Each structure stands twice: as structure tokens, then as C-alpha cells.
Amino acid sequence: MPSASVQNYLKAIYQLQETCETVTTTALAQHLDISAASATNMIKKLARLKLVRHSPYHGVELSTAGEKMALEVIRHHRLIELFLAEALGVPWEAVHAEAEKIEHVISEDLEDRIADFLGDPGRDPHGDPIPTKTGFVERPAYQSLFDLNAGQSAVIRRVSDQNPDHLKHFFKLGLIPDATVDVVQREPFQGPLRVRVGSGSEHTLDETLARSIWVTLSATQKKLFKAKK
Amino acid sequence: MPSASVQNYLKAIYQLQETCETVTTTALAQHLDISAASATNMIKKLARLKLVRHSPYHGVELSTAGEKMALEVIRHHRLIELFLAEALGVPWEAVHAEAEKIEHVISEDLEDRIADFLGDPGRDPHGDPIPTKTGFVERPAYQSLFDLNAGQSAVIRRVSDQNPDHLKHFFKLGLIPDATVDVVQREPFQGPLRVRVGSGSEHTLDETLARSIWVTLSATQKKLFKAKK
DNA sequence: TCGCAAATTTAGTCGCGACTAAATTTTTTA
DNA sequence: TAAAAAATTTAGTCGCGACTAAATTTGCGA
Numbered sequence: 001m002p003s004a005s006v007q008n009y010l011k012a013i014y015q016l017q018e019t020c021e022t023v024t025t026t027a028l029a030q031h032l033d034i035s036a037a038s039a040t041n042m043i044k045k046l047a048r049l050k051l052v053r054h055s056p057y058h059g060v061e062l063s064t065a066g067e068k069m070a071l072e073v074i075r076h077h078r079l080i081e082l083f084l085a086e087a088l089g090v091p092w093e094a095v096h097a098e099a100e101k102i103e104h105v106i107s108e109d110l111e112d113r114i115a116d117f118l119g120d121p122g123r124d125p126h127g128d129p130i131p132t133k134t135g136f137v138e139r140p141a142y143q144s145l146f147d148l149n150a151g152q153s154a155v156i157r158r159v160s161d162q163n164p165d166h167l168k169h170f171f172k173l174g175l176i177p178d179a180t181v182d183v184v185q186r187e188p189f190q191g192p193l194r195v196r197v198g199s200g201s202e203h204t205l206d207e208t209l210a211r212s213i214w215v216t217l218s219a220t221q222k223k224l225f226k227a228k229k
Numbered sequence: 230m231p232s233a234s235v236q237n238y239l240k241a242i243y244q245l246q247e248t249c250e251t252v253t254t255t256a257l258a259q260h261l262d263i264s265a266a267s268a269t270n271m272i273k274k275l276a277r278l279k280l281v282r283h284s285p286y287h288g289v290e291l292s293t294a295g296e297k298m299a300l301e302v303i304r305h306h307r308l309i310e311l312f313l314a315e316a317l318g319v320p321w322e323a324v325h326a327e328a329e330k331i332e333h334v335i336s337e338d339l340e341d342r343i344a345d346f347l348g349d350p351g352r353d354p355h356g357d358p359i360p361t362k363t364g365f366v367e368r369p370a371y372q373s374l375f376d377l378n379a380g381q382s383a384v385i386r387r388v389s390d391q392n393p394d395h396l397k398h399f400f401k402l403g404l405i406p407d408a409t410v411d412v413v414q415r416e417p418f419q420g421p422l423r424v425r426v427g428s429g430s431e432h433t434l435d436e437t438l439a440r441s442i443w444v445t446l447s448a449t450q451k452k453l454f455k456a457k458k
Numbered sequence: 459t460c461g462c463a464a465a466t467t468t469a470g471t472c473g474c475g476a477c478t479a480a481a482t483t484t485t486t487t488a
Numbered sequence: 489t490a491a492a493a494a495a496t497t498t499a500g501t502c503g504c505g506a507c508t509a510a511a512t513t514t515g516c517g518a
Contacts, residue, residue, distance in 0.1 A: 003474080003475090005475060024496090025497085026496080034475090035476080035477060035478080036496065036497085037477075037498085040496065041476085041497095042476095056483090056497070057483055057496055058484090088339070088343065088346055089342065090339065090342060094338070101334035102335070105334060106327070106331070109319070110317070113318065114317065232504080234504080234506095253466090254466060255465060263507090264506080264507060265465075265467085266466085266467075266506090267505070267507070269466065270506085271505075285466075285467075285513090286466055286514065287514090460517100461516100462515100463515090463516085464513105464514085465512100465513080465514075467510100467511080468511070469509085470508090470509090471507075471508085471509105472505105472506080472507075473507105474506105475502105476502080476504105477500100477501075477502075478499105479498100479500090479501105480497105480500100481498070481499090482498085483495080483496070484496085485492100486491100486492085487489105487492080
């Protein structure tokens with residue numbers, strides 16, 4: 001079994017691959033908060049283990065084996081997040097950090113028991129899809145909240161759990177999966193946007209924050225969109 | 230926070246102190262399945278950290294700080310064992326190995342939530358007392374099953390969880406906390422003993438096995454004992 | 459009490475996964 | 489398109505916690 005370090009690298013590469021086509025050494029190093037040299041070292045090791053393909057100076061890519069391993073870790077992570085929230089009431093913004101450690105030490109058997117307990121769930125508390133045991137993962141076509149225009153209304157489907165401070169902030173603002181948001185105002189030039197959460201408070205989100213939230217247009221919006229055509 | 234290694238050493242020293250007055254390097258090394266030289270190295274480190282007192286060539290002893298730390302790890306371990314058994318139905322003989330890994334990675338907050346969930350329990354599934362958060366631990370005056378005589382009857386209170394194979398064996402034989410055992414026959418010269426479990430099957434236990442089970446004499450036995458006097 | 463065996467410690471090594479500093483390659487820009 | 493900047497890799501080091509082999513200390517039995 002791979003070390004916790006190897007697991008973390010694979011997970012990071014997987015997550016970066018979701019947004020960027022090619023994963024650079026620097027991006028990986030930043031994501032894991034380590035030096036670029038350390039990242040290079042580990043990339044070479046992963047390449048030796050046939051878990052990634054590495055074209056020196058041009059980035060890294062998961063192999064089939066590497067992706068499978070990454071998805072196993074991610075499955076652990078998300079099952080644990082949901083389990084901690086459901087079974088023990090661990091607050092939404094804390095489950096990520098806790099799962100980050102536990103994901104590396106649970107057995108296959110415990111993984112199965114947790115999945116069973118939760119009724120084989122499809123989503124973790126932040127809306128992230130939980131990979132199946134066979135390595136299949138949903139990839140719903142959500143759009144970023146940042147890409148909405150003023151006047152549009154949407155339902156939050158997923159919130160990035162990468163930054164604990166952001167997460168806490170989102171929770172405080174009510175920006176959680178299944179919440180409704182209306183874009184009240186849109187500043188030009190990729191500026192911040194102002195949203196109303198539910199039918200209550202209004203808040204301003206900058207680009208980073210708004211890009212960490214994925215939504216689907218709400219039913220009425222979709223109809224309007226169709227009508228326009 | 231101490232590394233998982235440090236935590237394991239402290240736990241091991243604590244457990245050895247329960248039976249032996251003085252903990253030797255060799256005993257520690259055997260308990261942790263490492264070389265004696267490795268044990269010496271870590272002992273020196275622990276001494277530097279003021280977690281143990283070390284008189285070279287004469288053994289090692291936990292300091293107050295070291296004992297406190299050991300008890301925290303043991304509290305984690307036993308809470309997790311019980312939690313896995315209660316919440317997820319992890320079988321009796323498997324909880325130990327699972328807890329051995331998780332105990333090092335849970336937060337204070339999660340510890341509290343698990344204790345809460347379980348209603349601040351006093352015992353883990355093997356009958357081991359769970360230390361309180363303040364570092365107090367019950368030390369009931371149980372006697373070893375091996376010290377009983379033929380004809381005596383007792384209730385199992387605690388079973389050592391140190392050896393997974395033994396544990397599995399105990400479970401198969403019904404030798405679990407709260408079970409009743411009658412000593413049917415006692416071989417001389419520290420030989421094996423034959424016991425009836427509940428009012429059912431009979432089994433033979435050698436010294437090592439019998440010393441891994443702690444009991445209290447059953448009520449009727451105590452009366453008989455008093456009457457003799 | 460002397461000598462030997464067992465226990466313990468010392469000395470030196472290794473793999474892992476991090477680091478910094480320096481060299482190299484790629485990309486940008488003037 | 490050439491030079492500067494940025495990204496990446498190489499080279500060498502470090503702490504941790506394991507190891508083996510060798511030296512030392514202790515304690516037991518003759």
C-alpha cells in the first residue's frame with residue numbers, strides 16, 4: 001500500500017486535473033504547500049511506480065493505475081466527511097480537515113461499513129460526488145457561480161472544500177448545497193458579484209470565492225432561457 | 230504534538246508498567262516488534278523530552294507528563310474501539326487493529342464527540358477501562374483466570390487485546406466480558422486448565438492464554454470463600 | 459570472585475520525504 | 489531574436505525512525 005504522502009500527491013494531481021488540462025510542478029507544489037523541488041522528487045518516484053506519466057519540464061498526468069488510486073483516497077475522504085457529519089454531528093467546515101487525516105488509515109472493511117451505514121451515498125456534505133468502489137465518479141455539468149449574470153437565479157450544487165476559511169465563510173453566509181442564490185448585481189471586468197442567499201441576506205463575493213461555488217440554473221431560469229431562444 | 234511513534238512507545242511503556250514494575254529495553258522492543266537498538270534510541274529521545282526517566286541498563290519509567298500522554302492515546306484507542314463496534318458493527322476481534330491506526334489522527338474535538346455519542350463509557354469492548362479526559366483510569370482488582378483453582382467459577386471482566394489471533398480465539402470460544410467460566414480441571418505444575426464457558430462447551434487454555442483473561446469470582450464463589458474462613 | 463552469557467548501548471547506515479542552493483530548460487518580452 | 493524571467497530539475501543536506509554489527513555493562517553460576 002502506498003504511503004500517505006503518495007496518496008496525497010495522487011489526490012492533488014487528480015484535483016488539479018479537474019480544472020487544468022496539464023498539471024505543472026509548481027501548481028502541485030503550491031497545492032500541497034511544499035517546495036517545487038520536493039514535488040519534482042515525488043513526481044519522479046510516482047513515475048517510477050507507473051502511477052503518473054511525466055514529461056520533464058512539461059507537467060505530469062495520472063496513469064490509469066494512478067487515477068484508480070487517487071479515486072480510492074477521494075472515496076475514503078468523502079465517505080469519512082459525510083460519516084463524521086451524519087453520525088457525530090461534526091460541523092460542516094470541520095469535516096474536511098478531519099477526513100484529511102483519517103482517509104489514509106482506514107481499512108477496506110471499514111470503508112465498506114461506512115458506505116453501508118450511509119446507504120451508499122452519492123455526495124459528501126460539500127456536494128462533491130463520491131467515487132464508487134469500482135472507480136466511477138459522476139461529473140455533473142455544473143457551472144461556476146462566477147459565470148452567472150445579474151438577474152439570474154441558481155441552486156448551489158457543490159462548494160469547494162479546499163480552503164477551510166472559505167468553507168467557514170460559505171457556511172456563515174448560507175452558501176451550502178441546495179441553497180438558492182440570486183445574482184443581484186454584477187460588476188464589470190471580472191469584478192465581484194453581489195448575491196442574495198435564499199430570500200434573505202445579500203453578500204458580495206470576489207472571483208476566487210465565486211469560482212469555488214458551482215450551481216445549476218433554477219427551473220424558472222431555464223424556462224426563461226428557453227423562451228428567449 | 231508527538232509523532233505516532235512517540236505515542237506508540239509511551240503506550241507500550243504504560244502497558245508494560247501495568248504488569249512489570251520496571252520496563253526493560255528488551256521487553257519494550259519485543260512488545261513493539263522492533264530491535265533493541267531502536268528502542269534504546271527512542272528511549273533516549275523520550276528522556277530528552279522529559280516523558281520518561283531512564284537509568285541506563287536498568288530500564289525506563291514514565292514521567293508524569295509521559296503517563297498523561299500515554300493515557301490520552303489509550304483513551305483515544307479504547308473510545309475508537311467501542312465506537313467502531315457500536316456505531317459500525319465492526320467485529321470484536323477487528324476493532325483493535327483499526328483503532329491502532331486511527332488513535333493517532335483524531336482531533337480533540339472528535340474525541341469529545343465520540344465520547345459523547347457513546348455516553349462517556351467506562352469500558353471498551355474487551356473490558357479495558359477507558360481513561361477519563363483528565364487522565365484518571367480505573368484499576369479494578371481483577372485476578373487472572375490462570376490463578377483460579379479447579380471447581381471455581383468466575384465472571385470474565387477483561388480480555389487482553391494485545392494479540393489479534395488470541396482475540397479471535399477468545400471470541401470463538403465465547404470468552405468475552407460478562408461471560409461465566411467454571412474451572413473444570415487444573416493441571417499441576419502451572420499446566421493448562423480446562424474451563425466450561427457459560428453452561429456450554431469446555432475448552433483447554435494454556436498459561437499464556439489464561440493469563441490474558443481477567444475475572445472476578447462469581448457471587449456464589451465469594452460466599453463459599455467467606456464460609457471457609 | 460571470576461568468567462561468561464545476556465542485556466544494553468554505541469556507532470554507523472538506510473529509506474523516506476522534506477529542504478535550500480545552484481544549474482538547466484522553457485517562456486516571455488523587449 | 490536575444491536576453492531576461494520564470495519554471496523545473498539536479499545536487500546535496502537534514503530529521504525521523506528503523507536497521508545491523510560491535511562494544512560495553514550487568515548479573516548469574518561455577
